[in-house]
Amino acid sequence: MTRFMTRRSFLKRATIGTLGTVATVYGGYYYAHDVEPFWLKVQNNDVRSHRIPSSFNNFKIVQFTDTHIGFQYRNKDLKKLVNAIQNQQPDLIVFTGDLTDDPSLISSDKYREIIDQLSRLEAPFGKFWIYGNHDHGGYGTTTILNVMNDSGFKLLKNDTEQIEIENDYINLSGLDDILLGNPRPDQLINDENEGSFNVLLCHEPDYADDIVHLPFDLQLSGHSHGGQVQIPFYGYVVTPALGQKYVEGKHTLGDRLQLFTSRGVGTTRLPFRFLCRPEINVYNLKQA
Structure with missing residues (x-):
């Protein structure tokens, strides 16, 4: 038997449906704007290679990036x-770059607060950093350099630092920003160190295609924010230049290079994260 809906029943259901839609939209906005962007995740990764010296077995590298x-x-x-x-x-x-979203908009007092916090970070084998594209431009290049220096971080700008334990060592290299800097990857590793375990810090992950022929075992990058907003069946919403191919996670290139792209910590362009929690990344070196 067919049941007819009265006008009152129709209005009641329509009202409930509308309120439900409004609540869903508002709840989604609140979650993506006020919850997920600050719901930090610790992403653990094992990095295995026969080039890792025995003294560095279980050596722990922690990466953070793109605080904006x-x-x-x-x-x-x-x-x-x-x-x-x-x-x-x-x-x-x-x-691995992009400390602030726009260096010119941060007051000297705010920079002092940043220095106070970053100075609290401690690691027995040091703290290192590289430029991101948001760190360059205007007076940002010098300003961010001074902030990181005062925070106890050492800049790797087309430089290589040897990290030593007893008689063993690994090489830690850093490139200037690809988009707005002057990267020189060919000068980082000499012939003597081709067989060593070599780590590269490079802000833009897609540049891995340009250095895969070089003797690097591990590349740590950020820049892409993991797409920042991920929509099921659609994919990544925010993907900047040189952060569109290797958007997040682990990728193996050639027969040697392991690339890890971090989702980073902050946001840019859009003040949202959805299905893309911010993260810090822990890399545990394992001698294969």
């Missing part, structure tokens, strides 16, 4: 980030 302070990320969030990094008890800390 000033866009949505605040100094009070940086304090929580520093605590999370220290909780990992890193042997070595690396920052």
Whole structure:
């Protein structure tokens, strides 16, 4: 028997449906704007290679990247980030670029707060960093350099640092930013160190295609934000230049290079994260 809907029943169902839609939209906005961007994840990765010396077995590198302070990320969030990094008890800390979203918009007082927080980071084998594209431009190049220097970080700008334990060592190299800097990858590893375990810090992950022929075992990158917003059946929403191919996670290139792209910590362009939690990355070296 067919049941007819009364006008009152129709209006009631329509009202409930509308309220449900509004609640869903508002709830989704609130989650993507106020919850997920600050729901930090610790991403653990084992890195295996026969070139890792026995002294470096279980050596722990912690990477953080793309804080973009000033866009949505605040100094009070940086304090929580520093605590999370220290909780990992890193042997070595690396920052792979984009400290602020726009260096010219950060006051001197805010920079002092940033220095106070980053100075709390400690690792027995040092703290290193490279430029990202947002760190360059205007007076940003010098400003960010001074902030990181005052925070105890050493810049790797087309430089290589030897990390030593007893009589063993690995090489840690860093490139200037690809988009706005002057990268010189060919000068990083000499013939003597081709057989060593060589780590490269490079802000833009897609540049791995240009250095895969060089003797690097591990590339750590950021820049892409993991797409920042991921929509099922559609994919990544925010993918910048040179961050569109290797958007997140692990990729193996050639017969040697392991590339890891971090989702990073902050946001840019859009003040949202959806199905793409911010992360710090822990790399545990394992002698294969």
